[in-house]
Amino acid sequence: xxxxxxxxxxxxxxxxxxxxxxxxxxxxxxxxxxxxxxxxxxxxxxxxxxxxxxxxxxxxxxxxxxxxxxxxxxxxxxxxxxxxxxxxxxxxxxxxxxxxxxxxxxxxxxxxxxxxxxxxxxxxxxxxxxxxxxxxxxxxxxxxxxxxxxxxxxxxxxxxxxxxxxxxxxxxxxxxxxxxxxxxxxxxxxxxxxxxxxxxxxxxxxxxxxxxxxxxxxxxxxxxxxxxxxxxxxxxxxxxxxxxxxxxxxxxxxxxxxxxxxxxxxxxxxxxxxxxxxxxxxxxxxxxxxxxxxxxxxxxxxxxxxxxxxxxxxxxxxxxxxxxxxxxxxxxxxxxxxxxxxxxxxxxxxxxxxxxxxxxxxxxxxxxxxxxxxxxxxxxxxxxxxx
Amino acid sequence: xxxxxxxxxxxxxxxxxxxxxxxxxxxxxxxxxxxxxxxxxxxxxxxxxxxxxxxxxxxxxxxxxxxxxxxxxxxxxxxxxxxxxxxxxxxxxxxxxxxxxxxxxxxxxxxxxxxxxxxxxxxxxxxxxxxxxxxxxxxxxxxxxxxxxxxxxxxxxxxxxxxxxxxxxxxxxxxxxxxxxxxxxxxxxxxxxxxxxxxxxxxxxxxxxxxxxxxxxxxxxxxxxxxxxxxxxxxxxxxxxxxxxxxxxxxxxxxxxxxxxxxxxxxxxxxxxxxxxxxxxxxxxxxxxxxxxxxxxxxxxxxxxxxxxxxxxxxxxxxxxxxxxxxxxxxxxxxxxxxxxxxxxxxxxxxxxxxxxxxxxxxxxxxxxxxxxxxxxxxxxxxxxxx
Numbered sequence: 001x002x003x004x005x006x007x008x009x010x011x012x013x014x015x016x017x018x019x020x021x022x023x024x025x026x027x028x029x030x031x032x033x034x035x036x037x038x039x040x041x042x043x044x045x046x047x048x049x050x051x052x053x054x055x056x057x058x059x060x061x062x063x064x065x066x067x068x069x070x071x072x073x074x075x076x077x078x079x080x081x082x083x084x085x086x087x088x089x090x091x092x093x094x095x096x097x098x099x100x101x102x103x104x105x106x107x108x109x110x111x112x113x114x115x116x117x118x119x120x121x122x123x124x125x126x127x128x129x130x131x132x133x134x135x136x137x138x139x140x141x142x143x144x145x146x147x148x149x150x151x152x153x154x155x156x157x158x159x160x161x162x163x164x165x166x167x168x169x170x171x172x173x174x175x176x177x178x179x180x181x182x183x184x185x186x187x188x189x190x191x192x193x194x195x196x197x198x199x200x201x202x203x204x205x206x207x208x209x210x211x212x213x214x215x216x217x218x219x220x221x222x223x224x225x226x227x228x229x230x231x232x233x234x235x236x237x238x239x240x241x242x243x244x245x246x247x248x249x250x251x252x253x254x255x256x257x258x259x260x261x262x263x264x265x266x267x268x269x270x271x272x273x274x275x276x277x278x279x280x281x282x283x284x285x286x287x288x289x290x291x292x293x294x295x296x297x298x299x300x301x302x303x304x305x306x307x308x309x310x311x312x313x314x315x316x317x318x319x320x321x322x323x324x325x326x327x328x329x330x331x332x333x334x335x336x337x338x339x340x341x342x343x344x345x346x347x348x349x350x351x352x353x354x355x356x357x358x359x360x361x362x363x364x365x366x367x368x369x370x371x372x373x374x375x376x377x378x379x380x381x382x383x384x385x386x387x
Numbered sequence: 388x389x390x391x392x393x394x395x396x397x398x399x400x401x402x403x404x405x406x407x408x409x410x411x412x413x414x415x416x417x418x419x420x421x422x423x424x425x426x427x428x429x430x431x432x433x434x435x436x437x438x439x440x441x442x443x444x445x446x447x448x449x450x451x452x453x454x455x456x457x458x459x460x461x462x463x464x465x466x467x468x469x470x471x472x473x474x475x476x477x478x479x480x481x482x483x484x485x486x487x488x489x490x491x492x493x494x495x496x497x498x499x500x501x502x503x504x505x506x507x508x509x510x511x512x513x514x515x516x517x518x519x520x521x522x523x524x525x526x527x528x529x530x531x532x533x534x535x536x537x538x539x540x541x542x543x544x545x546x547x548x549x550x551x552x553x554x555x556x557x558x559x560x561x562x563x564x565x566x567x568x569x570x571x572x573x574x575x576x577x578x579x580x581x582x583x584x585x586x587x588x589x590x591x592x593x594x595x596x597x598x599x600x601x602x603x604x605x606x607x608x609x610x611x612x613x614x615x616x617x618x619x620x621x622x623x624x625x626x627x628x629x630x631x632x633x634x635x636x637x638x639x640x641x642x643x644x645x646x647x648x649x650x651x652x653x654x655x656x657x658x659x660x661x662x663x664x665x666x667x668x669x670x671x672x673x674x675x676x677x678x679x680x681x682x683x684x685x686x687x688x689x690x691x692x693x694x695x696x697x698x699x700x701x702x703x704x705x706x707x708x709x710x711x712x713x714x715x716x717x718x719x720x721x722x723x724x725x726x727x728x729x730x731x732x733x734x735x736x737x738x739x740x741x742x743x744x745x746x747x748x749x750x751x752x753x754x755x756x757x758x759x760x761x762x763x764x765x766x767x768x769x770x771x772x773x774x
Contacts, residue, residue: 020519060515061517065635068634100388125447244463244464260461263461
C-alpha cells in the first residue's frame with residue numbers, strides 16, 4: 001500500500017448557518033484546496049459524509065452537487081452514511097483509494113444542516129440510527145441509549161451516581177474550556193461545574209450539559225500520495241493507520257459500557273500503525289454524551305476498563321495532561337454537524353500536529369488519534385495520524 | 388494494485404416482499420457466501436447500498452445490522468448512497484479495499500424495500516435525488532427528467548416522435564422478453580409492442596411501459612484477492628476495470644441527451660481495463676426509462692452518438708445480437724430495488740460469464756459491462772468483469 005498524507009484542511013465555523021449543505025461544503029472544500037496549494041482540476045474524487053440531507057433539505061444525492069459547486073470536473077463523488085461516523089468512513093475510503101493507487105489526490109469531507117431541523121425532528125430522525133424491528137418500538141432515542149450506558153457504568157464499576165454525575169460534569173467543563181479557545185466552535189464558551197451539574201434533566205442521569213448540541217457545519221480535507229504530498233507541503237500529516245468496526249443491535253450486545261465496535265476498530269488501527277495506546281499524544285473522540293467520552297478513553301486503551309473516569313478526575317485528559325482529549329472542544333463544545341463531524345476531528349488533529357493550534361496547542365504533539373461513533377454503538381471508525 | 392475477482396453471488400427474487408431490508412439482505416448475503424464456499428468468519432467487511440431505508444422503515448444506519456444478521460463479526464460495515472447507483476459505488480470501494488491490500492475477502496451488496504412505500508411516497512422521495520435549490524422547486528420528478536431527455540433526443544437527432552415512441556417500446560419488449568427467462572425478475576413476462584405503445588401516459592412521451600417499476604429486493608456478492616479466489620472457485624470472474632463519474636445539476640449541463648457523468652465513468656473503466664467498446668460481449672445498463680437505455684448504449688461506445696436507437700431497431704442489442712443489452716430483463720423487467728440494483732447487475736454478468744444463464748445465456752460471453760446511473764444524470768458507476 002502507498003503512503004498517504006493529509007495535505008490540506010478546511011472547515012466552516014460550526015453552529016447555526018443560513019447556508020445549504022452544498023454552500024457550506026463549498027466553503028470548507030475551497031479552504032481545504034487553498035490550504036493544500038491545489039486547484040479543482042487536481043482533485044480526482046470526492047468522498048463525502050452527509051446523513052440527514054433528505055430530511056433537512058430534501059436532498060439525497062448531494063455528493064455530485066458538492067463536487068460541481070467547487071469546480072471538480074465529473075469526478076467520482078460518493079456519499080457515505082454510517083450515522084455520526086459518516087465523514088470518518090468517507091475519509092477511510094478516500095485513504096484506501098490513494099493507498100491502492102486508484103488516485104493521487106482526493107478530497108474527503110462532510111456537511112450537515114442539523115440545527116435547521118429543530119430538536120423535535122432532529123431527535124426523531126437521529127433515532128432512525130437505532131435498530132428498527134425491536135429497539136425503535138420501545139421509543140428509545142440516543143439520550144436514552146447513553147443514559148442506560150451511564151446507569152450500567154455506575155452499577156458495574158461501583159461508582160455512586162452522584163460521583164459519576166460530577167465526573168460527567170467535569171468532562172463538559174473540560175471540553176468547554178478547550179472549545180472556548182477554538183474559533184470554529186459552536187458553543188465556544190467556558191461553563192462552571194455548578195452550571196453543568198444543575199442543568200435540566202434529559203435522560204437520567206444525563207442532563208442538558210451531558211449532551212452535545214446539534215450543529216450546522218462542513219469540514220473537508222485533501223489527501224495525497226507520498227510523492228505529491230512532499231511537493232505540495234512542508235508539513236504533510238501521514239495516515240499511520242485506520243480501523244473500522246461494527247456491532248449488531250443493542251439487544252445482541254452483552255455489555256453496553258463497552259463499545260465492541262470500537263474495540264474492533266482500535267485493534268485494526270493500532271495494528272496497521274504498529275503503535276500502542278501509550279504512543280498517542282492526543283485524541284479527538286466521540287463525546288456525543290459525556291459518559292461516551294469516559295467509555296471511549298477506555299475502549300481506545302488510554303485507561304484500564306472501568307477506570308476512564310480517572311482521566312478527567314486526575315486531569316490526565318486535560319490540555320496539559322498525559323493524553324489530552326478533545327482539544328477542539330469535542331462534540332460537546334465544538335459542535336456536532338453529524339455527517340461532517342469525523343473530518344472536523346481530522347481538522348483538529350492536523351492543526352495540532354502542524355503546531356498551529358494557538359492557545360490550545362499540545363506541546364510536541366506528534367501522533368494523534370481520531371475516534372468517531374455512529375448510531376447506537378453500531379459503527380466506529382478510527383484513524384491515526386502522525387507528523 | 389492486486390487482482391480482484393467475484394467469487395460468489397446471491398440475490399432475492401425482485402418484486403414484492405414482506406421482509407425488512409435486513410431480512411432480505413440476509414437471504415442474498417447467505418446465498419453469496421454459500422456460492423463462494425465461504426463462511427461468515429471469512430468475510431472481512433461489508434459494503435452496502437441502501438437509499439431510502441429511512442423513509443421505508445425508519446432505518447438510517449443499516450449496514451452494521453445487515454452484517455450482524457448474517458454473522459459477520461464486528462467488521463467494517465459501510466452504507467453507500469449515490470441514488471440508484473449506490474450498490475455499484477459500494478462494489479467499487481469493496482474492490483478498492485482488496486486491490487489496496489486492506490482485506491482479502493469482502494462482501495458488497497444492496498437492499499431496498501421500495502415497493503412498500505407506494506407510488507406517491509416513492510415518487511416524492513426519489514425526486515430528492517434531484518438538485519434542491521432550483522430543480523426540485525419546479526416540481527420535476529424522474530419521469531419528467533427522462534421525458535425531457537426523450538424530447539431533446541427526438542429533436543436533436545431528427546427522429547420523429549412517433550418513430551422514437553416505437554423504438555422505446557421495442558426496448559421494453561426486448562427487456563421483458565429477456566426477463567421472462569429470469570426466475571429472479573419482478574415483471575418476468577413477455578409484452579407485445581402494441582401493449583407497450585398504448586400504455587397510459589406518464590410524462591410525455593414516456594408511458595407506463597417506458598418506465599421501470601419500483602421493486603423490493605436485495606443482492607450480494609463476495610470479492611476476493613487473486614490467491615484466495617483461486618482456492619475458492621474454478622470460475623473466478625475478474626474485475627478488469629471500474630470507473631465513476633459525476634455531474635452538477637441539470638441546469639449546468641448543456642445537452643441532456645448525453646450523460647457526461649457516464650462519459651467520465653466509461654473512459655476511466657475502459658482505460659483501467661485496457662479494453663474498448665468493441666471488446667465487450669454483453670452489458671447490463673441502467674434502463675430506468677427506455678430512452679435511458681438508448682442513450683446509455685451510445686455513452687458506453689457501443690453505438691455512435693445519436694445512433695443508439697439503431698441497436699434495438701436492428702436487433703443488435705437482442706440476446707443473439709452483436710452486443711446483448713440487459714439480458715436479465717434490466718430494470719424494466721427484472722426490477723429496480725434502488726440501493727440493490729447495481730449488485731443485481733453484477734449478479735447477472737457473473738452468471739453469464741460463468742455460462743450459467745440457462746435459456747438467456749449469451750454464447751461465449753467473456754467480457755461483461757455494468758453501468759448504473761444515479762440521480763438526475765448526476766452519478767454513474769461502471770464496472771468491467773471478465774472470465
